[in-house]
Amino acid sequence: MEIKKVDQFVRGWFVGGFEPTLFKTTDVEVAVQHFKAGDKEASHCHKIATEITVLVSGKALMNGKLINAGEVVKISPGEYTDFEAIEDTVTTVVKVPGALNDKYLKAE
Template sequence: MKLAKLNEMTKGWFIGDFYPSLLRTQDVEVAVKTYRKGDYEEAHFHKVATEYTVIISGRVKMNGKEYTKNDIIIIEPCESTDFECLENDTVSVVVKIPGSPNDKYVLK
């Protein structure tokens, strides 16, 4: 048995083609992300990957729509979204398939 710490991973990403990673792969990326109220990510999309976001706790807004605990948001390739955290200590799990390094395109 091994032990790792989520707070030692980059922005909560613990599986994927980056360092550090518990499993170095381009097949998938997995993260547990914690946000503070007001945290924001610019609108972006992926050309190849599908992204699955599960809201574990808290509230977020993506593309003007609010999501809360137990919501699962599926973002298909070439669909864009922004992200705004609406409550402190919001937690999400994100799975991106395939991992596709450099597959993030910020809208200007």
């Protein structure tokens, strides 16, 4: 058995084809992320991967839509979304496949 802390990984990403990782694979990427109220991520898309985000706790805005704890959001390839934590928020994120260098910021 191997035990690590989420904060030992970059931005909570602990499964994927990157370093550090707990399980190295390009099939999938998995993260648990903690956001403080007001934290934001710029609008971006993935051309290859589907991204699934579970709001474990808190509230956030994604593309202007309020997402509450217990809700699951699926973002398909080519679909842009941004993220803003309305209150302290914890998410679990799964990207399938775990395609490296597949994040494209939306042009302003």
